[in-house]
Amino acid sequence: MLVFDALLAGALIWLAWQATHTPGLFRSVISFIVFGLLMALAWVRLEAPDIALAEAAIGAGATGALLLSALGRLAVTHEAGTPWQERPDLYFWIPAGAALLGLLTLAAWALPTPGLGDDVRRVLPDSGVANPVTAVLLNIRAFDTLLEIGVLLLATIAIWSLGRMPMPSAPAVRSPALTALGRVLFPMFVLVSAYLLWRGSHAPGGAFPAGAVVGAGGILSILAGAQPWLTGGVRGPWRILLSLGFATMLAVAWGVMALGQPFFAYPPGLAGLIVLVLELAAGLSIAMSLVALYLAGQPPDHWGPEAARR
Amino acid sequence: MSLANAIGLLCVLLGMPFFFLGTLGLLRFPDAYTRLHALAKTDNVGLGLVCLGLAILSGSLAIGLKLFLIWVLMLIASATGAGLIGRTALARGMKPWGL
Numbered sequence: 001m002l003v004f005d006a007l008l009a010g011a012l013i014w015l016a017w018q019a020t021h022t023p024g025l026f027r028s029v030i031s032f033i034v035f036g037l038l039m040a041l042a043w044v045r046l047e048a049p050d051i052a053l054a055e056a057a058i059g060a061g062a063t064g065a066l067l068l069s070a071l072g073r074l075a076v077t078h079e080a081g082t083p084w085q086e087r088p089d090l091y092f093w094i095p096a097g098a099a100l101l102g103l104l105t106l107a108a109w110a111l112p113t114p115g116l117g118d119d120v121r122r123v124l125p126d127s128g129v130a131n132p133v134t135a136v137l138l139n140i141r142a143f144d145t146l147l148e149i150g151v152l153l154l155a156t157i158a159i160w161s162l163g164r165m166p167m168p169s170a171p172a173v174r175s176p177a178l179t180a181l182g183r184v185l186f187p188m189f190v191l192v193s194a195y196l197l198w199r200g201s202h203a204p205g206g207a208f209p210a211g212a213v214v215g216a217g218g219i220l221s222i223l224a225g226a227q228p229w230l231t232g233g234v235r236g237p238w239r240i241l242l243s244l245g246f247a248t249m250l251a252v253a254w255g256v257m258a259l260g261q262p263f264f265a266y267p268p269g270l271a272g273l274i275v276l277v278l279e280l281a282a283g284l285s286i287a288m289s290l291v292a293l294y295l296a297g298q299p300p301d302h303w304g305p306e307a308a309r310r
Numbered sequence: 311m312s313l314a315n316a317i318g319l320l321c322v323l324l325g326m327p328f329f330f331l332g333t334l335g336l337l338r339f340p341d342a343y344t345r346l347h348a349l350a351k352t353d354n355v356g357l358g359l360v361c362l363g364l365a366i367l368s369g370s371l372a373i374g375l376k377l378f379l380i381w382v383l384m385l386i387a388s389a390t391g392a393g394l395i396g397r398t399a400l401a402r403g404m405k406p407w408g409l
Contacts, residue, residue, distance in 0.1 A: 177390045180390075181387070
């Protein structure tokens, strides 16, 4: 396995160099997507499957689609860019990067061992779930997750405030197989996502990977030429789904106070149920946020030919 | 080693040359269409044999069905991708090699 790890690390460094220094933006983007996939493998090797799932779905899938769609809207240039041999600023950036890496290594070395793992394991039976990652995300540090979902919601609001979305351009080459693929695969995405959500209570999975998978499926369907039935109207379903995660978390945080608990402290018998409800709501919001980020603007009130004309 | 294990191992080993030859074809064939032909063999037959072998080696029906699902999804995606690349190449006016 040592050989595999060394190959993986070497490939990651080489791909990072390719993504930043290869002439031609298309090759950079492809290198970046492959970098994300190998990074997910690296997380698997580090025994962090939760992060691997998120990295594969968000780092490689959604970000890759965003970069490719941005690339498609850029004017085509044939400038090669400055070759790295002629860039004096690298004499600053390479030592600076090495120094930062050294400092980070020192910091990682100085981390208290064994960390907070034992504390989490001790309170795990009361958290309502058996997977420590889910317990930390949605029970022990649920307040942090509330803020994270809030950041996603804020980002989506900021993007929608930029105006109407640019209509996704039709694929240059019509292929009936692509449309059929989008149609066949989307239920599969939903199935995988429901499985991940359910699994989150006792094994790696949960709201973030589940939401990312459905979000990636939505982006794929739009790329394949499908039109979602969800609209961005004032009382449209998109807004309800976007705010569902944040609203549910806030409602739970205050709702438990009515039961005589402190802010965000779940009643002992209800913890498992509350975590499941929060995961469902947060997963739906994460999925809709990712699709909204990809669309780069407010979706129309009505999808259809008149929306495409605008 | 039981018979099932031997058959599973044989399937995985039989699948390997397809990956090797597919990669060789990708690197050595003259144009997009012939490269697609080489790659599709890798996806369809090579991955199919590896999945079949792993399913037999795992000895579990649930894992076997999951591996089968992976193979079917890969077949659909590979056929669609190959079709898209081929159509795009034709639309851009790339002549198939030797014509």
